[in-house]
Amino acid sequence: MANPAFSTNPAFNGKGTPAVPTPSAEQLQTQFELPAAPDPAAAAPMTVDGTVRVSLATFGVLVAGAAIGWVTLPLVPFLWIGAGVVGFVLALVNIFKREPSPGLILGYAAAQGVFLxxxxxxxxxxxPGIISQAVLATLSVVGVTLALFASGKVRASAKATKVFLIAMVGYLLFSVINVFVMIFGGADANPWGLRGSVELFGIPLGLILGVFAVLLGAYSLVLDFDFIQKGVQNRIPKKYQWTGAFGIMVTVIWLYTEILRLLAIARR
Structure with a gap:
């Protein structure tokens, strides 16, 4: 039985059931034309400050992993090798993933930290003393490149990027060949492979290639900074701050390892 209090209320049709007003055609059209509710993620665009904070967080994880790798080397000699393999796999996953994943990027930072x-x-x-030299040299390259980019004296261009990609493919091909020379060269082979056994004008090939690789790394940093700058200007979603931080980290790690090998060959 319907409640009498509701039955006498005009909003309930006098039958104890709520009255549902039928919207007019004009009301339906007005509701259809209303803008959609704003997406919170789209409302928070990528910023330089946000990218810096994310980058500091990833490098903090990298340094923590490096401390673990440094301390555990005498105890677990091959831990850093396994971490390097894991870091390489995570790097490929993050590179080919359509959207950035903070967890995978932090996992990459941790694994690469242990490796480094x-x-x-x-x-x-x-x-002895080579690590402090490599760290200072890496920070110097990053600092100079950032200063030149911020001042507008260095910019990424389509032509320079094409040359960079060709040079990178050539350098990668040489590195693969050199690895095979080091593995199958026999006991008397130079520990640096072609980098140490081949000389040009009395200079080991490894030193020349090391300088070349540092220049490639510096331009790779320019591409990373360019991505961040354009992302901020185009107000792309905030999540791509992780992409910018990942790109910088990959380049800095590559720079450090190249400078470390360059100094080792020079001090042989």
Whole structure:
């Protein structure tokens, strides 16, 4: 039985059931033309400050992993090798993933940190003082490149990027060949492969290629900074701050390892 209080209320049709007004055609058209509710993610665009904060967080994880790799080298000698493999796989996953994943990027930073810590400890045992030199040299390259980019004196261009990609493919091909020379060259082979056994005008090939690789790394940083700058200007979603931080981290790690090898060959 319907409640009498509702039955006498005109809003309930006098039958105890709520009255549902039928909207007019004009009302339906007005509701259809209303703008959609704003997406919170789209309302928060990528910023330089946000990218810097994310980058500092990823590099903090990298340094923590490096400390673990450095300390554990005498205890677990091959931990850094396994971490390097894991870091390489995570790098490929992050590169080919359509959208950035903070968890995967932080996982990459941790794995690569352990790898860098282990290999740095190994180099330091062979050539004392080389790590501080490599760190200072890497920071110098990053700082100079950032200053030149911020001042507008260095910019990414389509032609320069095409040359960069061709040079990168050539350098990668040489590196693969050199790895095979180091593995199958026999006990008397130079530990640096072609980098140490081949000389041009009395200069080891490794030193020339090392300088070349540092220049490639510097331009790669320019591309990273250019991506961040254009992302901020175009107000792309905030999540791509992680993409910018990942790109910078990959380039800085590559720069550091190249400079470390360059110094080792120079001090052989």
């Amino acid at each position: 810590g282990g290999i740095s400890a190994f180099y330091e045992m062979q050539w």
